[in-house]
Amino acid sequence: MKLQPIKLCGLIAATVLAVSASTAMARTFRSADVHAKDFPTNKAVAFMGDELSKATGGKDSIKVFGDSSLGSEKDTVEQVKIGALDMVRVNTASFHGIVPESLIPALPFLFRDMDHFRKTMYGAQGDKILAAFEKAGFVGLALYESGARSMYAKKPLKNLQDMKGLKIRVQPSDLFVSLVTALGASPTPMPFAEVYTGLKTGLIDAAENNIPSYEEAKHYESAPVFSETMHSMSPEVLVFSKKIWDTLSKEEQAAIRKAAKDSVPYYVKLWDAKEKDARNAVLKGGAKIIPASDIDRQSFVNAEKPVWDKFANTPELKSLVQEIANAK
Numbered sequence: 422m423k424l425q426p427i428k429l430c431g432l433i434a435a436t437v438l439a440v441s442a443s444t445a446m447a448r449t450f451r452s453a454d455v456h457a458k459d460f461p462t463n464k465a466v467a468f469m470g471d472e473l474s475k476a477t478g479g480k481d482s483i484k485v486f487g488d489s490s491l492g493s494e495k496d497t498v499e500q501v502k503i504g505a506l507d508m509v510r511v512n513t514a515s516f517h518g519i520v521p522e523s524l525i526p527a528l529p530f531l532f533r534d535m536d537h538f539r540k541t542m543y544g545a546q547g548d549k550i551l552a553a554f555e556k557a558g559f560v561g562l563a564l565y566e567s568g569a570r571s572m573y574a575k576k577p578l579k580n581l582q583d584m585k586g587l588k589i590r591v592q593p594s595d596l597f598v599s600l601v602t603a604l605g606a607s608p609t610p611m612p613f614a615e616v617y618t619g620l621k622t623g624l625i626d627a628a629e630n631n632i633p634s635y636e637e638a639k640h641y642e643s644a645p646v647f648s649e650t651m652h653s654m655s656p657e658v659l660v661f662s663k664k665i666w667d668t669l670s671k672e673e674q675a676a677i678r679k680a681a682k683d684s685v686p687y688y689v690k691l692w693d694a695k696e697k698d699a700r701n702a703v704l705k706g707g708a709k710i711i712p713a714s715d716i717d718r719q720s721f722v723n724a725e726k727p728v729w730d731k732f733a734n735t736p737e738l739k740s741l742v743q744e745i746a747n748a749k
């Protein structure tokens with residue numbers, strides 16, 4: 422059949438309309454991260470995006486912006502708050518000033534081990550913490566483990582004497598500032614992306630993080646002694662902008678929540694493998710690891726007691742600490 426020009430125009434117009442209607446509804450949520458594309462946090466959010474896309478028949482998806490390309494954790498949290506950015510994956514430390522419950526899992530030496538962390542943070546207490554983000558204008562979607570944070574410098578840091586007067590980079594968080602001060606050292610808050618240069622130029626003597634971040638950001642080049650102080654297991658968190666969330670349908674919200682939850686076991690597998698690989702890589706790169714058994718842990722634990730009192734400072738927060746401590 423030969424189409425009349427007028428009919429052809431109508432057909433094209435209808436097709437254009439249909440396509441633009443579906444693209445108007447399709448959404449690609451943008452999510453920020455300070456880590457590189459292949460870091461477990463980013464792979465987990467990309468996995469979540471694939472799950473979400475499947476669940477919504479291709480309507481919703483996620484694009485990850487890594488390497489601090491959208492700014493520091495503090496900047497991106499602010500963007501999410503005002504709805505200029507859909508999602509962000511950061512350490513919970515970035516929320517210490519806005520969500521009091523987020524302070525609790527960072528308390529020094531709170532978790533007995535990784536099993537204790539997983540039982541509580543992927544269970545009832547983790548859910549409580551995630552729910553608390555809502556009041557501050559965020560939808561808490563998932564917590565991800567981040568191993569244990571330890572101190573690294575040019576020299577071993579085994580006891581309080583070794584810590585004296587050291588300039589140590591911390592995340593911009595009052596709890597981390599207090600944690601380092603309690604050890605007799607001097608905290609310097611700065612964004613993650615600046616730590617490499619800070620260590621290189623001697624602006625700071627030391628920093629603290631897990632082995633995968635120590636390796637990824639090449640901090641071992643200037644701070645080659647990693648002392649397993651394992652002083653905090655502060656988790657990662659993935660949040661959605663409440664402003665944008667409220668524009669989504671109930672079905673979309675449920676699909677996002679489910680995809681985020683499903684990304685957790687996927688992440689945990691990646692994280693386990695990453696910790697092993699990173700440990701091997703830093704050793705190969707010339708770093709030295711002082712094992713936890715060589716650290717005077719009890720003196721660190723005792724020194725941190727005031728930090729618990731300062732930050733677990735309401736009946737609700739104290740009872741959350743108790744619940745975590747009691748979990749078997």
Ligand code: GTR
Pocket residue numbers: 455494510511512514567592612613629630631634657
């Ligand atoms: C990493 C964490 C990042 C960031 C970084 C830091 O372990 O994954 O989100 O918080 O530490 O120390 O700034």
